[in-house]
Amino acid sequence: MSTENEGSTEPAVPSVPPRPENAPATPPAPGSPAGQAPADPAAPGPEPVPGAHGDDAVPRPDGTATPPPHPAYPTGTPAPAPTGAPHQAGGADWPPPPSGLPSHGGGGGGPVWGAPAAAPAPRRRPGGLVAAVLVAALVAGGVGGGIGYWAAERSDGGSTTVSAAAPRSLEREPGSVASVAGKALPSVVTIEAAAGGGPGGEAGTGTGFVYDKQGHILTNNHVVESAADGGTLSATFSDGKTYDAEVVGRAQGYDVAVLKLKNAPAGLVPLPLGDSDKVAVGDSTIAIGAPFGLSNTVTTGIISAKNRPVASGDGSSGKNSYMSALQTDASINPGNSGGPLLDSGGAVIGINSAIQSAGNGFGQSQAGSIGLGFAIPINQATTVAQQLIRTGTPVYPVIGATVDMSGQGDGARIAQEGAGGTAPVTPDGPAAEAGLRPGDVITGFDGEPVDSGPTLISEIWTHKPGDRVTLTYERDGKELTAELTLGERKGDR
Secondary structure, eight states, X not given: OOOSOTTOSSOOOOSSOOOOTTOOSSOOOTTSGGGSOOOOTTSSSOOOOOOXXXXXXXXXXTSOEEOOSXXXXXXXXXOOOOTTOOOOOSOTTOSOOOTTOOOTTSSTTSOOTTOXXXXXXXXXXXXXXXXXXOEEEEEOTTSOXXXXXXXXXXXXXXXXXXXXXXXXXXXXOTTSHHXXXXXXXXXXXXXXXXXXXXXXXXXXXXXXXXXXXXXXXXEOHHHHGGGTTTOEEEEEOTTSOEEEEEEEEEETTTTEEEEEETTOOTTOOOOOBOXXXXXXXXXXXXXXXXXXXXXXXXXXXXXXXXXEEEESSOSOSTTOOEEEEEEEOSOOOTTOTTOEEEOTTSOEEEEEEEEEETTTEEESSSSOOSSOEEEEEHHHHHHHHHHHHHHSSOEEEXXXXXXXXXXXXXXXXXXXXXGGGOOSBOTTSHHHHHTOOTTOEEEEETTEEOOBHHHHHHHHTTSOTTOEEEEEEEETTEEEEEEEEOEEEESOO
């Protein structure tokens, strides 16, 4: 905003009239002799001049008085023309004063608007014009707060800059996504795994998180599998610091692995662990990971379903991983594997492990997220992690029977023949002792429906060896039940 009288050669009307020399300090009362400015004998006709220091009236030739329309001007100072009206001296009556606008002299007896002045006013020195102080109030976005700004004193040709007050820093409320992510990110790592054998070997990126203060990192088995035998592993924290790591133990069937940082730093903060059994459909979720190598990525969603039977491969290989998974629509992509799935309070409720990609089944290396992500429930993962830290070897609960993994929809059928020519029902095993036979179709496991072999394995692995469970099965069109105690199998086959 400019404070100059730009576009006009006339000086601006000062907000306070300058005081002429020898003027009295206190203005005399109106009508007193001292209040009259002496007339210029050389000027033609009676030229009334307003009082030099705030006179209240201007005398007319007929002796009446009228209030001055503008602040008073000292003797000898010409009244400025209105802005935009050129000052010309050619003719006393041109241009005529605008209708309704009194002349600067204040009456018809004085010189008309635009008449030449008796004496030119002295020019001010450049830079001597003091800009008026302007203050404006802006209503901020309907809130009603006033923000003041002003135009400072400046010289001719300058400009006025306006600085707005800086907004307050936004405070993140406890429980907000930003607050939860801010606390969790320092305990999440990006894992780089490279197979042994020099350049050109298999390598990949995944995620993990701090499990305890001793430097153990919890992640997926498929994240570190390529580097498990002679490869290299590193973990990079959100602050950019990288540490070498080694595999403590891994469970292929559970798709869980535990790493240990070499030269682990002091002050590690493990992520708090929640209770995945108490998760409800619709609960908020927050996923942290490194999708496609983009570390420290945070996405949000909800729990879409629970107890989803998921095989990380095609469901037919003996090396597949099985889980009774938490389903979430939080965006999960390759590279999120092994990262934490958090609840709204920041507790880990699962380990992100698999996605459903369009047309490619379950996996981690195909297309990106379509809103179907799956996480290993943290209750199961914690049990496995404790086993791996203690012994380095996973332990699996079993029923002692070989199940057909190809059929779906009718239940889990006990095969007619075991792997490698072995018996389909292990002699003296849990299933045999409960009376199960080849061809029986298991339709329920401890109250949960079973529609396929992968579903049965997923349900079995949510338990521990020694747990007593109830099976529902069909034989010759009849529904039967049996109770059995789960056995155990150590290590991956």
